[in-house]
Amino acid sequence: MDQPQEKIYIPHATAKAFTQSILTGNGVSPQNAKIIADCLVLADLRGVDTHGTNRIPSYMERIRQGVLNASASPSLTQITPVVAQVDGQNGFGFPAAQAGMARAIEMAREFGIGFVSVKHSNHFGMSAWVVQQALDAGMMSLVFTNSSPALPVWGGREKLMGVSPLACGAPAGKERPFILDMAPSVAARGKIYKAKRRGEKIPNDWALDAEGRQTDDPEAALGGVMLPMGGPKGSALAVMMDVFSGVLSGSAFAGHVTNPYDPSRPADVGHFLVAIKPDLFMGLDDFKARMDYLYQRVVGSEKMAGVDRIYYPGEIEQITHDERLKTGIPYVQAEIDALNQEAEKVGVEKIVL
Known part of the structure; x- marks a missing residue:
């Protein structure tokens, strides 16, 4: 296996402008290209490189193969005063989820809660960006999605359930907000693709x-199955994501969502989005003070042996975000080369000359 490669640091503004140019060069509207680029670069800034701009080559291949509609824009149907549905029209998952959460926030402002189901969508990257959209509006949120088969159900050996993240968030006052974004597997599948790309073991x-044997080779792992965290508990969470995101929405489920790296047919991903007004049961200041107290209790609790610091959920990613705003986003040469190949295909400026 190759040795890990040297990192090349790219300013986030450069990465964002480059990503937008690739997207518009492939037929994505400027408005949707901005949403997608913002979300991908936010993932890179938060250290979730598996769900950032390195996804561009696989996304563009799906456009070229005709299984992702680059020019599609989501449509919204109001079901009840607090429930709506978005049809992603087989376009990018980012604009579909963004429109869904925006509507959920509007309903929550008026009625206290808003719930949106999204159907006929695609991969929407890191779930935390949808949580952040709600946080920016002062809302609590739940964000579910299903995904292509990667996990066996507990006791099984075939890929059936997706590594489908469960995410949620809540605003705070002076302290950091609560942001949970976790997959039901031991690790995200994107981390295995990243290790393979970078010549690293897992x-x-x-x-x-x-x-069915344990492996540290990412290529062998991609030919096998991911493992659920906590055995049957992680497996059950993956099934739950399929119930709320796939079965309920009318999208693909039960192992029928297409892998984002498979350019043979539409993905038909489903999402489940909820926004909740945090001051339903008390004043907003009281709520935020209680969230601040929770943060302080968590990070200030007694540490186990060998632990220097306790982090709140989402805090490491927020710290990484602040650091990378200054240092830039790290890439390896293979990733730069793959992105530059996409630039050549549509005749736009390379990310690094």
């Missing part, structure tokens, strides 16, 4: 190879 407990 921990032995992330996945099994095709023969």
Whole structure:
């Protein structure tokens, strides 16, 4: 296996402008291109490189193969005063989820809660950006999505459930907000693709190879199955994501969502989005003070041996975000080369000359 490669640091504004140019060059509207680029670069800034701009080559291949509609814009149907549905029209998942959460926020402002189901969508990257959209509006949120088969159900050996993240958030006062974005697997599948790209090994407990044996080889892992965290508990969470995101929405479910790296047919991903007004049961100042107290209790609790600091959910990513705003986003040469190949295909400026 190759040695890990040197990092090349790119300013976030450069990465964002480059991503927008690639998207518009492939037929995405400027408005949707901005939403997608903002979300991908936010993932990079938060250190979630698996769900950032490195996804561009696979997304563009889906456009070229005709299984993702670059020019599609989501449509919204109001079901009840507090429930709506978005049809992603087989376009990018980012504009569909953004429109869905925007409507959920509007309903929550008026009625206290808003729930939006999204159907016929695609991969929307890191779930935390949807949570952040709600936080920016002062809202609590729940963000679910289903995804392509990668996990066996507990006791099984075939890929059936997706590594489908469960995310949620709540605003605070003076302290950091609560942001949870977690997959029901030991690790996100994107981390295995990243390790393969970078010539790195993976921990032995992330996945099994095709023969059902533990492996530290990312290529062998991609030919096998991811492992659920906590055994049957992680497996059950993956099924839950399919119930709320796939079954309920009318999108694909039960192993029928297409892998975003498979350019053979539409993905038909479903999402489940909820916005909640945080001052339903008390004043907003009281709520924020209680959230601040929770933060202080968590990070100030007694540490186990060998631990220097306790982090709140989402805090490490927020710290990384602040650091990368200053230092830039780290890429390896193979990632730069893949992005520059996309630039050549549509005749736009390369991310690094």
